[in-house]
Amino acid sequence: MPHDILVLTEADLRKAVRLDLKAIDVVEEAFRALASGGVIMPPILSMDIPQVHGEVDVKTAYIPGFEGFAIKVSPGFFDNPKIGLPSLNGLMILFSAKTGLVEALLLDNGFLTDVRTAAAGAVAARHMAPSTVETAGVMGTGVQARLQMIAAHQVRPFSRLLVWGRDAAKATACANDLAETLGIEVQAEPDPARLVAQSQLVVTTTPAREPVLKADWLHPGLHITAMGSDQEGKNEIEPTALTRADLYVADRVSQCEKLGELAAAIHDGVWHGGTPPELGDIVSGAGTGRTGDDQITICDLTGTGAQDTAIATFARARALTAKAGTTIQS
Amino acid sequence: MPHDILVLTEADLRKAVRLDLKAIDVVEEAFRALASGGVIMPPILSMDIPQVHGEVDVKTAYIPGFEGFAIKVSPGFFDNPKIGLPSLNGLMILFSAKTGLVEALLLDNGFLTDVRTAAAGAVAARHMAPSTVETAGVMGTGVQARLQMIAAHQVRPFSRLLVWGRDAAKATACANDLAETLGIEVQAEPDPARLVAQSQLVVTTTPAREPVLKADWLHPGLHITAMGSDQEGKNEIEPTALTRADLYVADRVSQCEKLGELAAAIHDGVWHGGTPPELGDIVSGAGTGRTGDDQITICDLTGTGAQDTAIATFARARALTAKAGTTIQS
Numbered sequence: 001m002p003h004d005i006l007v008l009t010e011a012d013l014r015k016a017v018r019l020d021l022k023a024i025d026v027v028e029e030a031f032r033a034l035a036s037g038g039v040i041m042p043p044i045l046s047m048d049i050p051q052v053h054g055e056v057d058v059k060t061a062y063i064p065g066f067e068g069f070a071i072k073v074s075p076g077f078f079d080n081p082k083i084g085l086p087s088l089n090g091l092m093i094l095f096s097a098k099t100g101l102v103e104a105l106l107l108d109n110g111f112l113t114d115v116r117t118a119a120a121g122a123v124a125a126r127h128m129a130p131s132t133v134e135t136a137g138v139m140g141t142g143v144q145a146r147l148q149m150i151a152a153h154q155v156r157p158f159s160r161l162l163v164w165g166r167d168a169a170k171a172t173a174c175a176n177d178l179a180e181t182l183g184i185e186v187q188a189e190p191d192p193a194r195l196v197a198q199s200q201l202v203v204t205t206t207p208a209r210e211p212v213l214k215a216d217w218l219h220p221g222l223h224i225t226a227m228g229s230d231q232e233g234k235n236e237i238e239p240t241a242l243t244r245a246d247l248y249v250a251d252r253v254s255q256c257e258k259l260g261e262l263a264a265a266i267h268d269g270v271w272h273g274g275t276p277p278e279l280g281d282i283v284s285g286a287g288t289g290r291t292g293d294d295q296i297t298i299c300d301l302t303g304t305g306a307q308d309t310a311i312a313t314f315a316r317a318r319a320l321t322a323k324a325g326t327t328i329q330s
Numbered sequence: 331m332p333h334d335i336l337v338l339t340e341a342d343l344r345k346a347v348r349l350d351l352k353a354i355d356v357v358e359e360a361f362r363a364l365a366s367g368g369v370i371m372p373p374i375l376s377m378d379i380p381q382v383h384g385e386v387d388v389k390t391a392y393i394p395g396f397e398g399f400a401i402k403v404s405p406g407f408f409d410n411p412k413i414g415l416p417s418l419n420g421l422m423i424l425f426s427a428k429t430g431l432v433e434a435l436l437l438d439n440g441f442l443t444d445v446r447t448a449a450a451g452a453v454a455a456r457h458m459a460p461s462t463v464e465t466a467g468v469m470g471t472g473v474q475a476r477l478q479m480i481a482a483h484q485v486r487p488f489s490r491l492l493v494w495g496r497d498a499a500k501a502t503a504c505a506n507d508l509a510e511t512l513g514i515e516v517q518a519e520p521d522p523a524r525l526v527a528q529s530q531l532v533v534t535t536t537p538a539r540e541p542v543l544k545a546d547w548l549h550p551g552l553h554i555t556a557m558g559s560d561q562e563g564k565n566e567i568e569p570t571a572l573t574r575a576d577l578y579v580a581d582r583v584s585q586c587e588k589l590g591e592l593a594a595a596i597h598d599g600v601w602h603g604g605t606p607p608e609l610g611d612i613v614s615g616a617g618t619g620r621t622g623d624d625q626i627t628i629c630d631l632t633g634t635g636a637q638d639t640a641i642a643t644f645a646r647a648r649a650l651t652a653k654a655g656t657t658i659q660s
Contacts, residue, residue: 009658010660011332040378040379043375046372047372047390048370049370051394054430056390056401058388058390058401060375062379062381071386073425077428077430080429089429089432090430090432091432095403097379097382099407099413100419102421105337328339330340
């Protein structure tokens with residue numbers, strides 16, 4: 001029996017989906033559901049293709065209460081830049097959670113992943129950062145540095161922002177972009193220790209394999225969200241910071257143990273905190289979050305299939321409202 | 331950088347792709363590549379959704395020498411028939427094996443899986459059945475009963491065909507359909523023992539959980555292909571048949587140990603044959619196949635991601651030649 005499938009290109013999606021409070025709320029809902037126990041999220045299917053310097057990851061999750069579930073396919077082909085193509089691509093497929101029929105093909109080339117990743121950062125900031133953030137800091141100068149700050153500013157409207165990157169020119173460019181977008185004071189800060197010292201909220205967005213944020217820099221009233229580690233071997237935060245903090249929270253413990261900051265802390269033998277709470281526990285109130293503005297908290301984000309299902313469902317709804325995309329009968 | 335993506339509906343694919351010798355050859359090529367060791371085929375990603383009586387499987391494989399690799403998503407939602415929808419759906423996504431870019435979306439609703447499954451049966455018959463097959467038998471009366479015989483007839487042009495099913499009316503209908511399609515004598519045979527006794531090639535295509543083919547029925551000069559078992563707990567062939575046969579071959583040992591006829595034989599403690607050869611070994615000559623027309627051989631097919639990559643690549647090429655489908659820029 002033929003049915004309609006909505007096909008959305010990256011251009012359609014960029015018009016229809018914004019990184020706004022609604023997007024943040026729908027990702028928060030996914031984390032809340034994750035904590036409730038009804039979410040089904042199988043381990044990531046991962047295929048390395050060394051012959052072509054490529055890899056493909058497939059993620060999915062079923063969330064009770066969401067009308068659809070997404071399957072996300074993320075290829076990374078690292079020789080692409082040599083021929084003028086981006087390394088990362090991919091798409092999401094949204095299926096009806098009632099019938100399994102394909103409802104939408106989201107040819108987003110990673111755009112929706114960017115949005116849902118930044119939205120998760122905002123969820124972490126909303127539930128874990130001190131109630132007032134005057135100065136925020138971001139480490140890293142790429143797409144996520146920009147999006148994380150755009151998202152975080154909606155839940156903690158800081159008046160000042162510091163940007164650190166290994167490349168000073170990129171840090172300045174990122175600072176200029178964010179000053180224009182947010183309409184606040186933004187400065188490139190060449191000393192990462194000074195950036196952390198002045199900030200109440202720091203987001204690390206680097207692909208670092210050696211820590212870029214030292215445990216000695218922790219200070220009362222600081223929240224750190226680390227979102228750069230998404231593969232074994234990556235590490236942004238000095239492992240002892242996780243135990244020095246009053247609270248460490250994982251987006252998904254089973255992933256953070258393998259891919260996140262937690263993996264490095266376990267590897268170094270410095271983690272003795274048992275099973276940490278998950279962000280969904282903090283969001284839902286099932287776990288205890290920050291209990292005072294002077295505490296030090298850390299949130300470790302590795303990215304979950306539940307976020308993909310949330311953003312894909314959201315994107316389809318926004319696109320239908322905007323009458324975006326092409327409908328195919330199949 | 332926008333690029334073209336070919337979108338093919340089930341109707342487009344049914345027009346462009348036929349179960350012919352070319353399709354059989356391309357699936358054979360996938361098996362040959364599997365044996366060569368360069369194929370990358372991760373374990374299946376499987377998500378059960380008991381809340382909605384559904385499940386989703388994701389398969390993929392990279393085959394050196396193929397221009398693309400497929401990711402196949404197969405949802406099964408078993409309450410669908412109550413609302414007039416088929417239980418099984420799904421699609422394949424074809425990616426460039428050089429860049430990881432999406433090349434084609436194949437909205438086949440399982441049609442290409444049907445074709446590649448039947449083509450694998452023909453590969454098994456071509457390389458394992460006696461050189462001359464006068465009478466073939468098929469157990470089961472569904473889509474695969476028909477397609478398996480259409481495929482097998484192209485590599486072993488038998489002049490007579492017997493059909494057995496639990497439902498006599500369905501067996502007659504299947505026999506009538508195949509008589510018309512193949513233009514040969516086809517009879518419904520109510521006694522499965524008699525069907526096997528008269529046949530040199532038997533294909534089992536049932537979802538049986540108790541054997542429908544007994545070990546005592548084996549006779550010299552018989553080849554059996556069992557393709558019905560694709561889940562734990564399914565079992566078409568009495569386990570002792572596997573050891574009584576001169577040769578047992580798996581499409582993929584690691585899968586057959588879990589899902590195939592081999593799983594039942596291991597479970598019953600009757601399998602003592604060590605690691606059996608794979609169909610690709612027989613195809614490529616790396617393993618020893620049938621060495622005489624009087625031997626008894628069995629091939630166990632559970633379905634592989636390599637077949638999906640082969641048929642998806644083939645389908646795209648056929649569709650481009652036929653100028654079928656819709657092109658989307660993304």
